[in-house]
Amino acid sequence: ETGVTQSPTHLIKTRGQQVTLRxxxxxxxxxxxxxxxxxxQGPQFIFQYYREEENGRGNFPPRFSxxxxxxxxxELNVNALELDDSALYLCASSLFVGEPSYNSPLHFGNGTRLxxx
Amino acid sequence: xxxITQTQPGMFVQEKEAVTLDCTYDTSDPSYGLFWYxxxxxxxxxxxIYQGSYDQQNATEGRYSLNFQKARKSANLVIxxxxxxxxAMYFCAMKGRAGTALIxxxxxxxxxxx
Numbered sequence: 001e002t003g004v005t006q007s008p009t010h011l012i013k014t015r016g017q018q019v020t021l022r023x024x025x026x027x028x029x030x031x032x033x034x035x036x037x038x039x040x041q042g043p044q045f046i047f048q049y050y051r052e053e054e055n056g057r058g059n060f061p062p063r064f065s066x067x068x069x070x071x072x073x074x075e076l077n078v079n080a081l082e083l084d085d086s087a088l089y090l091c092a093s094s095l096f097v098g099e100p101s102y103n104s105p106l107h108f109g110n111g112t113r114l115x116x117x
Numbered sequence: 118x119x120x121i122t123q124t125q126p127g128m129f130v131q132e133k134e135a136v137t138l139d140c141t142y143d144t145s146d147p148s149y150g151l152f153w154y155x156x157x158x159x160x161x162x163x164x165x166i167y168q169g170s171y172d173q174q175n176a177t178e179g180r181y182s183l184n185f186q187k188a189r190k191s192a193n194l195v196i197x198x199x200x201x202x203x204x205a206m207y208f209c210a211m212k213g214r215a216g217t218a219l220i221x222x223x224x225x226x227x228x229x230x231x
Binding site: 041 | 149154159162163164167214216217218220223224
């Protein structure tokens with residue numbers, strides 16, 4: 001069983017730039033979600049994708065966008081980077097087979113640490 | 118709105134001792150799931166244990182058990198026989214039937230000494 005993999009592991013960008021983070025879901029999983037974790041805090045939900053469509057979104061501006069591909073891999077794009085975007089970005093996958101979905105644990109990758117200068 | 122509260126910023130325990138990490142939650146959802154995750158310094162979030170709101174028995178997974186008290190809205194994690202490798206940040210999280218987001222607490226840092 002292949003786990004969730006994320007790339008790159010570390011990234012340094014300048015304010016105003018754009019960044020793309022990538023994620024491969026755990027084999028057999030069909031749902032992917034992204035979380036932002038600031039230093040010393042718990043992860044915050046950005047959005048979730050199922051069947052290549054966004055089906056849930058947290059309190060993040062539109063400059064945070066994503067994609068899910070037919071093979072269930074995913075991308076997180078952030079435009080017009082701000083200093084506060086510096087964080088660990090975690091991708092998680094799960095298997096949705098119908099409600100209730102709350103009993104399906106998320107499996108996380110190692111994250112991408114983004115630094116915006 | 119859903120909320121997770123972890124009031125212990127840090128906990129210290131010696132090897133082979135048991136430790137309880139506290140978690141209280143708030144939700145208006147009648148159906149929900151509660152989770153505990155471990156995050157070592159490497160950053161990966163490792164799933165430990167799950168408890169459903171309608172589960173009659175407390176969940177157990179090896180050395181981990183979840184002390185679920187629904188009336189008190191608490192879901193404490195108990196780690197038995199602590200090991201040095203248990204040193205990490207621990208997060209309590211919940212997900213309701215109505216939403217897609219997993220809501221996390223602020224975490225508790227556990228330090229295990231020999």
